Amino acid sequence: MQKIHTNNAPKAVGAYSQGIKVENFLFVSGQIPIDPKTGEFVSNNIKEQTLQSLKNIEAIVKEAGGTIENIVKVGVFLDDINDFADMNRVYEEFFGSHKPARAAVEVAKLPKDAKIEIEAIAYIK
Template sequence: MNKTIQTDKAPFAIGPYSQAIVAGDFLYISGQLPINSVTGEFAGKDITTQTKQCLLNIKAICEAAKITLNHIVKVNIFLQDLNHFMDMNVVYGELFGDHKPARAAVQVARIPKDALIEIEAIAYLK
């Protein structure tokens, strides 16, 4: 049976989906936009601020599931502009530290609410 993970420390889903779902030994975290859960607004207009907020939202969801970022095994990053890759990568490295999950980063035509970035993740719970 699947379990829904929900926290008010990350933005609520803007559609018919969950912040995250536990399925078996895995936590599937929906794509996180750079929305501050307190203000409901983007954390900033630049890629570094938006990347950090996406990852802080993922961290909050992990904490609600009683795990840490170190449990994440796969990350998918969707960028509005692949030219932002290097700046995104610096912030990503700061938040993940020595933990290096498998990852993909791609440029997409458009992200909801015209964000510069969206990040989704999969965590192993054991």
């Protein structure tokens, strides 16, 4: 088991790691839309929050030696399911023709009142 850490994603501020690699699988902790350079949310806009959360995941996957093409499963947590269409447009553009398995659900509340949190699993040889 290997802990994955990069300065290109927000620091883990609790009892968790940005990512854990076990053999060829990388489990990326849920990422909220914090800009790692400022430590603040990028905005209050769901599209910008979605993109930043995905960029944070991408940075962790890259640190483990992979690319977004290695991502096999994504979990999306929205504080308002009515934001699904806007989130999905950004998500689709980000992943392009690569289409990992995905679940997207509405939750009651997210850390720091984020609009979105995204987690991922990647397969990296």
